[in-house]
Amino acid sequence: MLLGGNETTKKIDNYAINELKIPSIVLMENAAISFTKHIGKNEDNFLIICGKGNNGGDGYAIARQLFSKEKKVKIFCISDENMSNNCSVNYEICKNSGIEIFYKLEKLDKLLLECDVVVEGIFGTGLNSEIKGIYKDIILKINEYSKNKKVYAIDIPSGINGDTGEIMGVSVKADVTISFVTYKKGFLKSDIKEYLGKVIIENIGLNKNNIVHIVSEYYLTSEIIKGFHIKRDENSHKGDFGKVLIFAGSSGFYGAGNIVAKSCVRSGAGLTTVITDKNNFSLNVFVPEAMSFPINFENIEENFEKLEKEILNSDVIAIGPGIGKSQKALKIFEKLISIEKNNKGNVIKLVLDADALNLLSENRELFEKIKSRSVLTPHLIEFSRLSGFSLEEINRDKFEIAKDFAQKYEITLLLKGKNTIITNGKTLFVNSTGNSRMANGGMGDCLTGIICSLAGQKYGLVESACIGAYLHGKIADKLVKQQYIVNASHIIENISECMKEIFEV
Ligand SMILES: NC(=O)C1=CN([C@@H]2O[C@H](COP(=O)(O)OP(=O)(O)OC[C@H]3O[C@@H](n4cnc5c(N)ncnc54)[C@H](OP(=O)(O)O)[C@@H]3O)[C@@H](O)[C@H]2O)[C@@H](O)CC1
Ligand SMILES: Nc1ncnc2c1ncn2[C@@H]1O[C@H](COP(=O)(O)OP(=O)(O)O)[C@@H](O)[C@H]1O
Ligand SMILES: [K+]
Numbered sequence: 001m002l003l004g005g006n007e008t009t010k011k012i013d014n015y016a017i018n019e020l021k022i023p024s025i026v027l028m029e030n031a032a033i034s035f036t037k038h039i040g041k042n043e044d045n046f047l048i049i050c051g052k053g054n055n056g057g058d059g060y061a062i063a064r065q066l067f068s069k070e071k072k073v074k075i076f077c078i079s080d081e082n083m084s085n086n087c088s089v090n091y092e093i094c095k096n097s098g099i100e101i102f103y104k105l106e107k108l109d110k111l112l113l114e115c116d117v118v119v120e121g122i123f124g125t126g127l128n129s130e131i132k133g134i135y136k137d138i139i140l141k142i143n144e145y146s147k148n149k150k151v152y153a154i155d156i157p158s159g160i161n162g163d164t165g166e167i168m169g170v171s172v173k174a175d176v177t178i179s180f181v182t183y184k185k186g187f188l189k190s191d192i193k194e195y196l197g198k199v200i201i202e203n204i205g206l207n208k209n210n211i212v213h214i215v216s217e218y219y220l221t222s223e224i225i226k227g228f229h230i231k232r233d234e235n236s237h238k239g240d241f242g243k244v245l246i247f248a249g250s251s252g253f254y255g256a257g258n259i260v261a262k263s264c265v266r267s268g269a270g271l272t273t274v275i276t277d278k279n280n281f282s283l284n285v286f287v288p289e290a291m292s293f294p295i296n297f298e299n300i301e302e303n304f305e306k307l308e309k310e311i312l313n314s315d316v317i318a319i320g321p322g323i324g325k326s327q328k329a330l331k332i333f334e335k336l337i338s339i340e341k342n343n344k345g346n347v348i349k350l351v352l353d354a355d356a357l358n359l360l361s362e363n364r365e366l367f368e369k370i371k372s373r374s375v376l377t378p379h380l381i382e383f384s385r386l387s388g389f390s391l392e393e394i395n396r397d398k399f400e401i402a403k404d405f406a407q408k409y410e411i412t413l414l415l416k417g418k419n420t421i422i423t424n425g426k427t428l429f430v431n432s433t434g435n436s437r438m439a440n441g442g443m444g445d446c447l448t449g450i451i452c453s454l455a456g457q458k459y460g461l462v463e464s465a466c467i468g469a470y471l472h473g474k475i476a477d478k479l480v481k482q483q484y485i486v487n488a489s490h491i492i493e494n495i496s497e498c499m500k501e502i503f504e505v
Contacts, residue, residue, distance in 0.1 A: 048063040248261075357376060
């Protein structure tokens with residue numbers, strides 16, 4: 001799903017009108033037809049409330065559409081002065097068609113009381129300042145009377161800023177928001193859910209291929225994820241699904257390594273090997289499918305000859321969870337990223353998380369070794385250390401800072417949290433899945449395991465990160481329907497079932 005703010009909407013609009021030569025009134029008609037498709041068969045007795053811009057124009061066009069389907073329709077016209085051209089055209093048609101139109105604020109209470117469904121087209125992407133006066137009164141009345149009615153918002157609930165999600169003084173509380181072309185950036189704001197209701201994104205007659213060059217940001221949906229799927233060849237063998245080498249876990253944190261390994265195995269990697277202390281036997285118990293590469297931490301260099309062979313034999317190396325920031329951990333990290341290609345001549349992909357990111361922040365010369373082949377998966381604090389921006393700065397301008405960082409260091413960045421971001425510096429995806437019930441230790445390790453597994457199965461870095469984040473959150477979203485808290489172990493046990501659902505159902 002395309003993601004865009006008000007500016008993007010304007011660009012798409014202009015492109016459709018000026019380059020594709022679609023008259024704007026046709027776009028409005030298409031929007032109205034698409035919108036009306038979502039009106040329930042049994043819904044009748046509508047009050048359409050219209051402003052004077054194109055959002056109001058949509059309202060009048062929707063009123064006509066519903067009227068043509070023999071629905072009972074009344075219109076409340078907020079102002080018939082200074083209407084936009086297309087608004088005026090549709091207003092005139094409504095008038096000429098004999099749809100009842102009301103103008104006086106005193107009438108609004110009765111109209112709201114008597115209708116069953118409200119469709120509001122007061123402001124959309126053109127809202128440009130705090131709402132006051134009569135507009136505020138009308139919106140408050142809609143919210144007051146609509147408790148037992150269904151409220152549809154056209155494009156954006158009137159009062160929500162499409163760019164930021166900010167409430168501009170007051171806003172309609174919709175049950176359903178039917179928005180056009182793009183999922184509005186403002187909808188990502190977590191505390192406006194009760195204003196948006198259910199969000200549906202509709203087409204206005206534009207083929208996606210015609211407009212993708214205008215948009216480089218996407219809201220991750222199951223369709224996008226399905227589009228990334230690589231079918232498993234029936235004649236394939238385990239060597240085809242990636243040799244993944246994992247450096248995770250250390251004394252006191254072996255669980256981290258075990259979680260990464262188990263997630264990796266469950267997500268379908270061909271062969272999984274974990275570099276771990278020679279005295280750690282928990283891996284074999286927790287993940288019998290995984291192999292271990294025992295390391296003598298007392299004398300790091302002693303292991304390097306063998307380790308080099310293991311690196312050359314790998315397709316993907318995941319580094320970080322639970323390794324600590326010791327000199328020994330740094331030495332192994334440096335060794336693991338020192339070889340760029342494996343003995344098949346393929347670039348070895350890297351997935352860097354947790355302490356690998358902290359080590360990277362403190363040893364910035366290592367960025368050179370990881371470029372063009374890495375996914376970095378920081379949470380906000382780790383990203384703050386990596387990028388040098390404060391949390392406030394990142395939160396203020398997350399998309400741009402994330403894109404710039406990915407571009408500068410030539411890496412794929414997955415910035416974790418509510419609405420996880422994935423970007424390679426050019427394209428940016430915002431994850432649509434996940435919830436606060438998964439905010440507990442080990443969750444990120446599990447994500448690392450899924451991503452390195454997918455990278456081993458020949459998915460690109462961006463695709464691995466997108467599928468990983470979506471799948472990880474999707475499992476948690478399903479589980480919270482029946483349980484209160486979701487831990488990494490719960491996710492792990494549901495990976496395979498959810499992969500089937502996403503890819504094959
Ligand atoms: N994208 C597409 O491809 C398509 C988009 N379409 C539709 O167009 C919509 C955008 O239309 P739009 O640009 O005309 O703006 P809109 O939201 O109607 O508001 C502008 C009006 O509100 C007024 N106004 C603003 N703030 C105010 C305030 N605080 N308090 C009071 N007044 C305020 C402003 O007045 P002004 O400031 O200019 O005096 C102006 O009159 C979009 O959301 C979608 O529904 C479809 O037709 C299909 C194709
Ligand atoms: N409120 C939330 N909404 C969506 N996802 C969340 C939320 N809180 C945490 N997560 C997800 O849980 C994971 C936590 O990762 P991380 O902070 O690295 O945990 P840990 O280091 O303990 O394993 C991330 O994938 C993050 O996106
Ligand atoms: K609206």
